[in-house]
Amino acid sequence: MVGVTGVDHTPPVEAAVAVAAVGAVSAGALALGSVLGGTVGALGVAVTLVGVLRGRLSAVGGGATLSGFGLLLAGLGNAPPGSLLVGAVGTVLLWDLGDHAVGIGQQLTAEAEAGRLVAVHAAVSVAVGIAVASVGYGIFTAASGGQPAVGVLFLLAGAIGLAVALR
Numbered sequence: 001m002v003g004v005t006g007v008d009h010t011p012p013v014e015a016a017v018a019v020a021a022v023g024a025v026s027a028g029a030l031a032l033g034s035v036l037g038g039t040v041g042a043l044g045v046a047v048t049l050v051g052v053l054r055g056r057l058s059a060v061g062g063g064a065t066l067s068g069f070g071l072l073l074a075g076l077g078n079a080p081p082g083s084l085l086v087g088a089v090g091t092v093l094l095w096d097l098g099d100h101a102v103g104i105g106q107q108l109t110a111e112a113e114a115g116r117l118v119a120v121h122a123a124v125s126v127a128v129g130i131a132v133a134s135v136g137y138g139i140f141t142a143a144s145g146g147q148p149a150v151g152v153l154f155l156l157a158g159a160i161g162l163a164v165a166l167r
Contacts, residue, residue: 033079
């Protein structure tokens with residue numbers, strides 16, 4: 001994206017690779033539980049990736065929202081909790097990494113070395129996601145003894161906790 005001054009503010013390629021990798025894991029996990037959910041999730045990943053490559057925050061948000069609908073469809077299709085949890089964490093990371101990529105592109109030029117910045121942000125985000133998902137899954141497993149509604153509530157609380165922690 002070339003600005004008014006002729007400076008290229010395209011997000012770094014490393015950020016697009018991170019978004020694609022997280023998106024592939026998320027959509028793949030959803031597809032294991034529900035073909036329809038995985039398909040919608042993959043479409044969301046594609047929209048997010050186009051948003052990152054073009055530096056459009058609205059497309060990043062729209063793609064992550066579409067991936068969230070894929071998560072919802074997978075849940076309605078009785079996908080296993082593990083697939084839903086990986087899909088939920090992946091959807092939040094998809095948005096977080098996409099938002100970060102566009103922000104880098106707006107602040108730096110395309111020639112700037114941003115690989116380390118992207119890698120550190122991605123590593124911390126993934127670590128927080130894994131921690132929140134582990135706690136959420138542990139609570140789900142403990143509460144699944146005849147109370148699946150409570151387990152789903154805790155999975156939702158874990159996803160919300162992840163979103164709050166990343167922002």
